[in-house]
Amino acid sequence: xxxxxxxxxxxxxxxxxxxxxxxxxxxxxxxxxxxxxxxxxxxxxxxxxxxxxxxxxxxxxxxxxxxxxxxxxxxxxxxxxxxxxxxxxxxxxxxxxxxxxxxxxxxxxxxxxxxxxxxxxxxxxxxxxxxxxxxxxxxxxxxxxxxxxxxxxxxxxxxxxxxxxxxxxxxxxxxxxxxxxxxxxxxxxxxxxxxxxxxxxxxxxxxxxxxxxxxxxxxxxxxxxxxxxxxxxxxxxxxxxxxxxxxxxxxxxxxxxxxxxxxxxxxxxxxxxxxxxxxxxxxxxxxxxxxxxxxxxxxxxxxxxxxxxxxxxxxxxxxxxxxxxxxxxxxxxxxxxxxxxxxx
Numbered sequence: 001x002x003x004x005x006x007x008x009x010x011x012x013x014x015x016x017x018x019x020x021x022x023x024x025x026x027x028x029x030x031x032x033x034x035x036x037x038x039x040x041x042x043x044x045x046x047x048x049x050x051x052x053x054x055x056x057x058x059x060x061x062x063x064x065x066x067x068x069x070x071x072x073x074x075x076x077x078x079x080x081x082x083x084x085x086x087x088x089x090x091x092x093x094x095x096x097x098x099x100x101x102x103x104x105x106x107x108x109x110x111x112x113x114x115x116x117x118x119x120x121x122x123x124x125x126x127x128x129x130x131x132x133x134x135x136x137x138x139x140x141x142x143x144x145x146x147x148x149x150x151x152x153x154x155x156x157x158x159x160x161x162x163x164x165x166x167x168x169x170x171x172x173x174x175x176x177x178x179x180x181x182x183x184x185x186x187x188x189x190x191x192x193x194x195x196x197x198x199x200x201x202x203x204x205x206x207x208x209x210x211x212x213x214x215x216x217x218x219x220x221x222x223x224x225x226x227x228x229x230x231x232x233x234x235x236x237x238x239x240x241x242x243x244x245x246x247x248x249x250x251x252x253x254x255x256x257x258x259x260x261x262x263x264x265x266x267x268x269x270x271x272x273x274x275x276x277x278x279x280x281x282x283x284x285x286x287x288x289x290x291x292x293x294x295x296x297x298x299x300x301x302x303x304x305x306x307x308x309x310x311x312x313x314x315x316x317x318x319x320x321x322x323x324x325x326x327x328x329x330x331x332x333x334x335x336x337x338x339x340x341x342x343x344x
Contacts, residue, residue, distance in 0.1 A: 044235035078133030106140030115192030119245030139337035185211035193217025219264030221256035225287035269299035281309035
């Protein structure tokens with residue numbers, strides 16, 4: 001990634017909303033009464049011009065594209081935080097992770113285990129680097145970002161098993177890093193939100209999380225809600241992208257409606273950890289995230305829900321694209337910090 005390319009891309013995005021909309025077709029992108037942020041509309045328009053030959057797309061190509069996006073738009077590291085590499089003992093291997101440690105600690109705040117986006121196929125620790133740092137700084141708490149195994153090299157449930165191993169490690173080692181002993185929270189965006197929801201469900205009795213942070217979570221692999229159609233062509237998560245991910249992630253014969261793939265289909269949600277649920281307006285997963293938040297409330301789970309209407313799926317990985325994305329990350333970090341400290 002050359003500094004010149006990055007500078008030119010950001011220079012293009014510095015134009016006025018009117019100029020960006022004009023360069024993107026001339027009219028605001030409006031669906032369901034929501035208008036997409038002009039900067040993301042510009043990126044969406046450019047992506048459509050390029051087109052994709054899905055018959056030739058490989059996971060390596062998707063990962064390379066994701067890495068470029070993180071380098072261009074991932075934003076700066078949060079100040080007041082250092083990070084270090086750690087390795088977690090899993091069932092058959094060591095799971096690599098990045099541990100964020102704030103310079104100023106709050107010993108009342110629980111450790112957060114975070115899982116990045118990517119359909120189980122792409123994404124990396126860079127995808128959520130800024131958000132994890134912001135949460136660590138705001139909460140004064142350690143944040144563990146997990147580099148779980150990816151498909152198709154490691155199909156379901158390999159990544160989920162890594163996610164569970166990381167949660168158990170954080171639960172057991174929390175006090176070593178200045179957090180309350182035997183207290184851990186889970187969080188993630190998109191597929192990471194799927195993992196977080198499953199961990200919260202499976203651990204609710206033995207080692208219950210103190211919080212579940214779900215950002216545009218994928219909680220229903222067989223969803224056919226209106227948003228799956230209304231935003232099937234929305235940048236960056238399209239119907240073709242979802243189909244590609246599922247082809248690589250699911251092993252032959254897997255039932256996509258089972259609880260370890262579709263936690264939103266679990267009937268009993270009582271006794272789950274308090275939840276912060278955030279969705280994006282221009283996102284195929286919008287309706288399922290909103291519905292899961294409502295079902296959590298109906299089950300008596302303390303739940304906060306907010307939709308960032310002007311943003312697309314994946315905005316956690318793109319904070320430097322638009323002020324609205326950066327503002328969303330900062331709000332999520334503040335509210336998560338508040339919850340990690342056990343405040344209502």
